[in-house]
Amino acid sequence: MSLLGRRNERATIEQVLARAQAGQGGVLVIRGEAGIGKTALLEDARATATAMGFRAEYAAGVESETQFAFAALHQLCVPLLDRAAALPDPQQAALGVAFGIRDGAAPDRFLVGLATLNLLAEVAEEGPLLCLVEDAQWLDQASAQVLAFVARRLVAERIALVFALRDPTDRDVRPFVDLPGLRLDGLGQKDARTLLAAAVGTPLDDVVRDRIVAEARGNPLALLELPKSALPSLLAGGFELPSALSVPRRVQDSFQQRSGSLPVDTQLLLLVAAADPTGDVALLWQAAEHLGIAREALAPAETAGLVEIDTRVQFRHPLVRSAIYTAAAPPDQRRAHRVLAAVTDPGIDPDRRAWHRAQAVLGTDEEAAAELEHTAGRARARGGLTAAAAFMEQAAMLTPEPGRRATRALEAAYARHDAGAPEAAMALLAIAEAGPLDPLQRARLQLLRAQIAFHLTRGSEAPGTLLDAARTLAPLDAALARETYLHALEASFHAGRLAPGRALLEAAEAARNAPPSPTPPRPVDLLLDGLVARYTQGYEASVPSLQRALASLRNDGSGSDNDHGRWLWLACHVGAMLWDDESIYMLADRAVRLAREAGALPTLPAALNALALALELTGELARASELIAEQDAITRATGAPPLPNSKLGLAAWRGRQHETSQLIATTIAEATARGEGLVVSSTELSLAYLHNGLGNYDSALGAATSLFEFDELAHSSFALPELIEAAVRAGQPEQAAAALDRLTSRASASGTQWALGMAARSRALTSTGPDAEDHYREAIERLANCRMATHLARAHLVYGEWLRRAGRRQDAREQLRTAHQLFSEMGTEAYADRAARELRATGENARKRTAQPTDALTAQELHIARLVATGATNREVGTQLFLSPRTIEAHLRSIFHKLDITSRRQIKDLQLP
Secondary structure (H helix, E strand, O other): OOOOOOOHHHHHHHHHHHHHHHHOOEEEEEEEEEOOHHHHHHHHEEEEEHHOOOOOEEEEOOOHHHHOHHHHHHHHHHHHHHHHHHHHHHHHHHHHHOOOOOOOOOOHHHHHHHHHHHHHHHOOOOOOOEEEEEEHHHHHHHHHHHHHHHHHOOOOOOOOEEEEEEOOOOOHHHHOOOEEEEOOOOOOOOHHHHHHHHHHHOOOHHHHHHHHHHHHOOOOHHHHHHHHHHOOHHHHHHHHOOOOOHHHHHHHHHHHHHHHHOOHHHHHHHHHHHHHOOOOOHHHHHHHHHHOHHHHHHHHHHHHOEEEEEOOEOOOHHHHHHHHHHHHHHHHHHHHHHHHHOOOOOOHHHHHHHHHHHHHHOOHHHHHHHHHHHHHHHHOOOHHHHHHHHHHHHHHOOOOHHHHHHHHHHHHHHHHHHHHOHHHHHHHHHHHHHHHOOHHHHHHHHHHHHHHHHHHHOOOOHHHHHHHHHHOOOOOOHHHHHHHHHHHHHHHHHHHOOOOHHHHHHHHHHHHOOOOOOOOOOOOOHHHHHHHHHHHHHHHHHHHHHHHHHHHHHHHHOOOOOOOOOOHHHOOOHHHHOOOOHHHHHHHHHHHHHHHHOOOOOOOOHHHHHHHHHHHHHOOOOHHHHHHHHHHHHHHHHHOOOOHHHHHHHHHHOOOHHHHHHHHHHHHHHHHHHHHHHHHHHHHHHHHHHHHOOOOOHHHHHHHHHHHHHHOHHHHHHHHHHHHHHHOOOOOOHHHHHHHHHHHHHHHHOOOOHHHHHHHHHHHHHOOOOHHHHHHHHHHHHHOOOOOHHHHHHHHHHHHHHHOOOOOOHHHHHHHHHHHHHHHHHOHHHHHHEEEEHHHOOOOOOOOOOOOHHOOOOEEEEHHHHHOOOOOOOHHHHHOOOOOOOHHHHHHHOOOOOOOOOOOOHHHOOOOO
């Protein structure tokens, strides 16, 4: 097809190729309606790239291939797999399992993404690489997610990725949202007339020409194809009723008219070719032989310009394939699939054979359904959750026996939920519910419906539905019932203050009726028992069971019991409630490590968020910032919603009031709309940290008082010392005393150095004379023996403030100097300023922090430098951060330049913050 009038579009493609050639990575998503010229632009891009020395590879989405996991990715990568041996073993295994060429555990799709990125980067080391992906709207979901992930991680690679997708489309193309785009519009009048004249080859009446140009609306394929199917009277200037059909539909109709005039045997072979998305010529000839049709029968279709037979069967345009298939009568479509199932080797391609066989069924067929069920299992084993769900759903629809159909529909619903399609899962639950199910299946159906409700809203309705599911499961599956009760409690924590009535207490009271714990109890059982005790018997009664649960999780080196972080969020909140700094840090750190090792990008951001929150408390704000930057990059690459907690906490501890206020406003609005009260509480805790640091004690008191009243899981513990300090400074001793009573009792039950240190600091704030000084010293001693450096620095600060007010300037300076130094090193700016003001009041100016060369590094560069300092190679660093080694090398060049060093060895000698 001509590229007439596409000068600007060609220039955009050339810019993308130039970026890739320069080692800066290039990505472009070309969008437009069918026939608008996307294919021609891709062909031109291939020719231009080849002239520039690029290697070009191609893949195309096929509408009938959308159920085959990694089908398009396999098509793209097959010519490159000779370089796969250079990849780390886990990445080789991930690609092998995804492509069905080796056995193994189902890989996370983003580990497949990292493997694909590194495979392309390996090839690009030999010369720049162009990857063209046509009809991206028809990519299978696994391939679309992986390729979009790769596109977002191209930083310093000599790789260009160019996608073309039909727009508008009913297909879900969210993976490509926010990638650099180019929309193709129709040709202008002058160019359209020029192209039409070249297509017709004979002079046209001006009225007829203008009529065709107007109806084609600048669509190049329409301008080329519509005249071929036009009535002679139209081309002669006669009259014809105007068509209301869209341009792509008009073009598709023209292809149908041309194919419909061919001999019957030719039409049947064309239909078989259209029904087979592989383009396998040998398979087509086998099908022809099976039908008793000579190969020569396809010649008229070649002459008509509808199809080309070379090493592959290629249609002139994707619209040709869809036109031929949709024009065929359903019995003919089933006949085509039936013959393709007959000639497809079940040993080589069992999945495609099962799919063809299913398409050939009229009504129901148990054997075909059973084959699809096996196909779903193979797809799941390769990591294709979406494909497994689609196959299982189709198997359910083909199942004749109602009970088995309901069973398969239920399993398909679980698969759809696992694949992130809750609405589709709900539709399947309605089908399953209509069929006979045994009591356990009905209970599992109820559970999934509740889980979907929690997944969609995390709001106030979820706890009740989960409790109902847990009660139903109790006599049927004790272990699952206990997990569901715990999930209901977790949902109650999320709903928090926005839940109706006393939802948390009601959930805990209901959970007291859970089946007894097995022997020995699992961590999940200990968590459940402890949390039930927490809200039915009080904080102190819950501590022994919850401490055993945390110890069990800490000692579980395999991570199997908490399912790579399934209960991480809850366990870390329990650790915070108990002021157990070791558990918080160890569990969050392990969750990050396990997610990295498994390549589990969907769970890694939550783990990074938890670890960043822990690091903020330990005073390692620079490291927390690195993890937040990594978390943000991954959520952008995967399309997951951002997690605001750690970013909000970081801004608050740094004392950045404007940034914190903006984040809080957005976060509260979104959380309130979802009915997620826990997030509202998180914002109030951040406000308490912020305003106590700034010295805005009335504001800090307001935020902390709300948390004190609601007495939620972790926030209530963290809020107590904030409330006491704010109340004392704001002249509200009664509030401080009430909070101190609760803090003292709970700290004694917990017994950790962190808890006892916070209690001692709070007693000191409410005391006078020698007793106060004893408490301050005890607080400093205890907090120095735990990880919580921020609170240790604050203990030095409030002790120094007390000493200054007692007229002991020299002693005050020592404490305030220590506090200022600690705060400055941590980057807690507001608290550092507060310490500096107090120090000036003693007659001494605080020393300003000396600027360090590492201050010029970005959070990501600092993270890379920290990893390189441990001796990690570029490939090892890239594997951890889901980047290519070449990108790590580019970051290192920037690090060397900013730090004025020349080798990796010198990084080890730096004092990294």
